[in-house]
Amino acid sequence: MSDSLTEYPFDLRPAPEAVAHQQRIAVDRPLTRVAMQYGDEAWAIHRYGVAQQVLTDPRFVRGPFARRERTVPAAFEFPEFLLDTLQFADGDEHKKLRRLVQVAISPRRVQALRERTAEIANELIDDMIAKGDTANLAEDYATPLPIRVLSEFIGVPVEDQPKFILWATTVLSLDTPEDEVLATGMELYSYLLDLIAARREDPREDLLSSLANARDKDDTLTDAEIMPIAMILLVAGFDNTAGFLAAGVSALLRNGDQRERLLEDLDGRIAPAVEEILRHAMFEVGSPMAGGMGTVAMVATEDVDLDGVLVKAGEAVYVDPASVNHDPAAFKDSQIFDILREDSPQMMLSYGIHSCLGAPLARMEMQVGIAELFRRLPTLRLNGEIVRNMHVLTIPVTDLPVAW
């Protein structure tokens, strides 16, 4: 396979080769112009510093996509409902909504959920142990844990959780017929509308209650404002966390020295370990990796110089987080999986105004989920290969066979 510096994006290759290629590209140039399957061409950002600059520069916007003036440049057709979410809002409109939601999903709020998350984790581990000494960790633990935590956090009643989960996963599917996705989306939408109305009437300690009763200076949030927030939390809140949980456990099991370092001081080391998992674990699960994934693109509103490259007004840019997280200028020996890496401001959860809204929740779930698993099952080992479903937007892990 060619390893030419000009080759980007690049096809699947063994993960260590993929990392080395990312590193060389970041040294060679800050951006690459890429033809996308959907939408216009876009610039992929490889350098950490440029990514930071773009993600905090108000001259880069997403309004043209939200207004349907342009198609989002991406490797897939962007689901229509996502265009109405916070992720595509700019400026003051975004600021108003983001801040109200941020209060509801803040570090403090999430801290309060830590104990409950550990309880759920231990219930799932009890169930695995009761069944024997092997499990599919994806199905039995990594997926149900964030689903149950998020359902409780949002405020979905326990009895409705199975159908809620089915709806939420169907709307993300890339190979379910469009009319079926649409019908399921409508069911989910009206279910959430009813729940918001109920929580407005009778508030509880959950996110929908907070949003249903949140006030900014002028008025309370409308249903039309709350719905996209609830929808994006669903989209990002299930599979991404599950995927990183599974990848993190797999990476630790494949790197015995790192697993030992973690077990030496589980509670003290789990936080930096999770940052390193977010940065690099996908490259340590034994699967080949390709180059070219990216955050949602933004459009330049005027000509902007990025590290010597002129991005013209109207051109789109996006960050390749895998590339940025292996930029040698920002991360020393970035190919090494080191759970005690210091000063590692990885960008997997993005950065700036559109940085991951659920980041505090995702981090807490990963910290608790991985720590409780190794506390209860310190002899955990791999019992097969990791499998991911390439037909769903978030590429969820479907199989991670383990034994103990």
Added chain:
Amino acid sequence: MGSVVYTQPDGTVRELEAEAGQSVMQLATKNGVRGILAQCGGTLSCATCHVYVDETDLADCGPLADFEDDMLDTTAADRLDCSRLSCQVKVGEGQTIRVTIPPTQL
């Protein structure tokens, strides 16, 4: 020029020179000071750059920014009277601002 003195929860102290107008958060993230995450990059929407300002320096930090007060109620570590979000605290010419980093931001 001004300066910021960062004290970690374990007592480790690091002093850095700041350009006038630079925020306490920008200086920290640029120089790899541990414990100041600033995930939102200074747009006042994540509450992960929380610091406790030395009481003698509080007056140099300016008033609480719009919405900073609300965000300070959401930090992971307890809010104290001297709590600020370091992205909103700018170092003035000739000023030295002393801050202590809380035990957690998440």
